[in-house]
Amino acid sequence: MPNAVASAVRGGGNMVYAIFSASVLLAIGAIYAGAVGWLYFRQERLLFEPDPLPADEPICADPDAREFFVDVPGARLSVAHMALPNPRGVFFFLHGNSGNLKKWFVELDAFRQANFDVVMFDYRGFGKSTGQIESEEQLHGDVLAVWKHFEATYAGKRVVISGQSLGTGLAAGLAAQLCSDGHAPDLTLLVSPYSSMQALAAELYPWVPIQVLRYPLHTLERAAKLLGPVMLIHGEKDELIPIHHSETLCKSMRTAQLLRVTGAGHSDVHQFPTVRQALASALGRL
Template sequence: MDAGHEAQPAVAHRRRCAVRRPGVGVSTAASPSAARRWGRRAALAAAAVSGLWALLVALLWWRQEALLFHPRPLPAEHRFEVPADAHEVWVDVPGARLHALHLRLPQPRGVVFFLHGNAGNLDTWFVNTGFYRAQNLDLFMLDYRGFGKSSGRIESEAQLMADVRAAWAQIAPMYAGRQRVFYGRSLGTGLAAQLAAELQPELTVLVSPYFSMAALATEKYPWVPGSALRYPLRTDLALPRVQGRVWMAHGGRDTLIPPDHAQRLQTVQPRAELLLVPEAGHGDIHQHQRYLDALAAALSR
């Protein structure tokens, strides 16, 4: 009996230990549960980030025009401070009426069809008329939809190109047999290159060009998929198809469109001449005498 009574506490002790040990097991069993909770939280966080990314891409898709184009409208009664031989011209296109200024000389040897950048209007772009007069070249400059006195709004690259074609078609008969210069500046370089590939002018001038708008967007916004860009403006595909002379200029201090874009374009069109103006930025290259002298030489050939 004594031995039996002595054995009972030992059994009880082992039972108590057996009861306590599962506590350790509970902690071990909790780890998979915690891992699942963390997994769910991580999945929710990833879904939130993915949703935010998708929302930003969707906004970029629908609001792309607001990011790319910065027009400054003008009232219909606005008077331009231009020489007497510069005339206001209207180009009717589907859904809009486009406004342009046309410098017309008595006996020009040709015309510079100028496609300007993505901001402002003709009030600030139609400058240096004396320079073109000295070259005995007319100057035609168009305001895109929503810019200056032009009505409507830009809705697609196809529409933008159709407007440019319509403007050129309206004045082209005046310059049959004369020098045709398609000039693009910044945004306008992609448009000028595409028009030149279609119509083969004697000279194509691209100032501060981009390799393509798609390439520039990838540099500025690497998180945006290429499929979200509705204005790829593939200068790199158009320029190799241009058969006439190509002259390009770029500012060495251009941070908006780095000069390597022009250098890369020269690799796809080796015949193109390229002038780098080290001290010029993006918006002031036309103020540098080196640029003006080189452009005058290109226009005179």
């Protein structure tokens, strides 16, 4: 009889433990599912850090610069354009995931010396641009719309399509589109690029299913379609987007060159003299 009681007690204890364990696992599962769901619906706030500007605040005081809007479905995109009297070409630049044109549309003298116009625009919700980013397809559509606004102006002239950080995936997408249309850029320049946003997210957040990411931005896939010279610039100390992303991209393209910037991180790479010299040299060769 005592043995039977002891067995019953042990059995009851095991059952309590099993129920407790199941409850803990269910709670963890619910928390995980909730976190993943939150990421799915709120990822724009994590991926994009727009910095709005008042409508009456000037973007740039450069005498050759002007600002205006390009209308797209559901928004007006703020565009900055440095237009020289008789340019050799245009530098079409897509900026990173934060700030606005007031931060990015600067240091124009290098382009003036190379006799290149410069075009940049703010994504939806950035600077003076209206609307909000809702999908990767929308982003690519906005980039193409702004380019189409200038395409005829620079027909027959040199074209450089460039992007930095977030903008590299968009720049690669536009350059690939131009290549497929028979108008390959004279140079595609990617600064601190990622092989894909999906791959980068898997490195930074390995616990998140990649299917959750609605902005995969497959730079590597588009890079394979690029024709003509490609230059990659990457800081060797970049911890946000490690340099192996550029190494992967470089291996996938026969015409690509990778400039490894010693001592540079992610946000300061463009400030290094080697990068400025490389840019001036690349523009001078076109």
